[in-house]
Amino acid sequence: MSFLKLSNIHKSYFLGKEEFPVLKGIDLDFELGEFVSILGESGGGKSTLMNIIGGLDREFEGEVLVDGKPLDHKDEKSLDAYRRDTIGYIYQAYNLISHLSVLDNVLISLDMTTLNKEEREKRALNLLKRVGLQDQAKKYPNQLSGGQKQRVAIARALASDPKVIIADEPTGALDSQNTTEVLQILNEIAAEGRLVIAVTHSQAVADTGTRIVHLSDGKIDDNKRIRDAYQPQATPSPIKSRLLPASVSIKTAIKHLKFNFWRNSLIVIGTAIGLFAVILFSGLGNGISGYINQQVTDMANPQVITVARYQKKTTAAPTPGGDDNPMAAALTSSSITKKPTFSTDQINQINELKHVNSVQESYTASNVMVKNGEKSATISSLSNWTKASTESSIDVGHKPGKGEIILDKEAVAKKITDDNYKDLVGKTVDLSYTALDDSGKKVTVAFSAKVAGIGSNSAGMQGINIINTTTLTDAMAAANIDTTPTSLAVKIDHLDNVKAVNKKINKIKADDKRLYSSSSIASMIDTIQTYVSLASTVLAVIAGISLIVSALMIIVTMYMSVSARTKEIGILRALGESKRDIRRLFISESLVIGIVSAVLGTGLAFGIGAIANAVLQPIAAYSFVQISFTNVLSTFIIALVISLIAALLPSRHAASLNPIDALSAD
Structure with a gap:
C-alpha cells in the first residue's frame, strides 16, 4: 500500500469571478524509499502540488491519503500536526531565519519534539556534522555560502525525523559542485526509507532520483520510473x-x-522614560506627603481632638467713641479673653463617648x-502640655515636669541668650x-519656670512654647x-476613628443648641494629602502621555517586525507552528520590551531619586523621593498592559497570514 496517495486533485485560482485551473485531476502514489522528481516548466502547477502535499494549501478538491488515512485539510490543527510529524521542507532560497544561529535554525523543529534539551542539541549537532557544518554551528546564515545554507536547510528538514522531505528547487541557486553534493544527500535520505519529493525544472536533477513525474498544464503527462526505490531500513522509533x-x-523573541539590539534599545529607552516619570512622580508624591505628615504630626498628635465650647460667629456693632474710648477697649478685651468654659458634666459627657481614651484640660496664655x-522675648501663645503635644518637637531636653517649660528655639530661646x-x-x-x-478685672x-527643653518644627507653622499644666494653673x-x-484635648483610641468622633462631638446638642466645636489636625493632614494627591x-x-507615545512606538515596531519577518512566519508555519505560536512569538517580544523597559525605568527612578534626596538632604533631613513596592509593582503592571495591548493587533495580523503567501514574500 502507498504511503502517500493523491486522488483526483483539482485546484483553481480566481481573479474576480474568472476561474484559472491550475491542477486538473492529479492522481499519484508515493512509496517510502523513493526519490521522486516532479518535473515541469514554470506555471505548470508544481509548487501548488507541493503545497498541497505539504499541508500548506487547504483550498482544493480531491483527497490526500497518508499511510492509508485521509488528511483533513479543513482542520488547521491536524495540518499543523501533520507538518510537525511527517513533513520536512528544503527550499531553493534556503529560508533560514537570519536572527538565529545555524544551530538554532536546526533546533526550531526539534523544539516541537519530546526530546529533552540535551537530546535536542545532540541531534542538531549530529545533523550538522552529517552535512559537514559542525564547525559552523555558532555562525549566522549571512556568514555562510549558498551551499552551506542549503545544507543547514537539509539538516533542519531532517531534525524532527519526518517521513516525507519536500525539496523545492533544492539546487536552483547552487553551483555544479554543491548541486552534486546536495543531490547525493537527498539520495541518502531516500535510502534511509524516507520519501523525497523534489520539485524541479531541471532534467539533470530529475534524472538523479528514482522516478520522474512530468507535470504539464496542470496534468500528469508522464510518470516514469528510472530505478527501483530504496528498501526502507529498520530505524528506531520516530521522534x-x-x-x-x-x-x-x-x-x-x-x-x-x-x-x-540597537533598534530595540531605542524603543526600550523611550518606553522606560515614560515609566520612569510615572514611578518617580509617584515616589515624589509619597515623599512630599510623608514629609508634610511628619511636620504636622511633630507639631501635634493627630489622634487628639481639640474641643472648645461652640460660639456663633457675630460681627460686633461699633462702639461710640471708637478705639479711643476706654470703655470700648475694656469691653473688647473682655469679649476676646472671656470664653465659655466646660462644666464637669460636659467633660464627662465627652469622656464617655465611644473611642475616647482620655480627656485633658487645655489652657492658653497669650x-x-x-x-x-x-533680655526678653514675647510668646504669642503659651499652652500647657497635653497628649496633643509631641516629644518629637523637642530638639534639646525633655518634656516639661512641674515648674518647667519648653521654649521655641527661633522665637524665644535665641533671643534671650547671648551665645x-x-x-x-x-x-x-x-x-x-x-x-x-x-471679677473681670485685668x-x-x-511666675517663674525652669527651661526643660528647646523645641522647634521645621515647617515653621507655629512656635513650640509649652508649659507644665500644674505650673500654669497654679499661677492662674x-x-x-x-x-x-x-x-479640651481629647485622645482617641485609633487614628481611623478620629474623623467619626470629631463629627459626633460637633453634633452634640442641648435644648436644640450646638454645644461644642471640635477640630483635629488629622483633617489638616487629609486636606494636605488631597492637594498632594491631586498634584x-x-x-x-x-x-x-509619554506612555501613550511609548505604546504607539511598540505598535509601530511590532507591525514593522511583522512586515520584515513575513517570510519567517511562513517558515515557522511550514515547520508546524500554529497560529497561536505565531501570536505568542510577537506578544512575547512586546512583553520582553515592556519588562526590560520597566526594569530600566525603575532603575532610573531609584538612581535619580537617590541623587535628588542627596541634593535636598542639606535643606531638609528627609527623603523626598520615596518609591514604594506598590509603585514598582504598578509600574511593571502598566508596562505589561501597554506591551500586551500594543502587541495584540500586530500579533493577530501575523498569525492570520497565509503561510504560502508569507513564504513567497521578499
Missing part, C-alpha cells in the same frame, strides 16, 4: 512531536531582540513676656502676661483667674 512550549517563543536677665541657646536648658526664666480675673500673672489661681478649662495625579497624567 514524537508536541505543541511548541511557550518558553521557546519567549527565548526566540529574546534572540530576535538581541539580534536587532502675649506672654519671657525674661532671662536683661548658645542650648545653654538655656536648666536655667530659670521669668514669665508674665495679662488676663482677666474672676491682672498680671507673673494665684492671680485669682478661673482655672475652668475653655478647651501627583497631574504629574502622572503628564507621564501617561
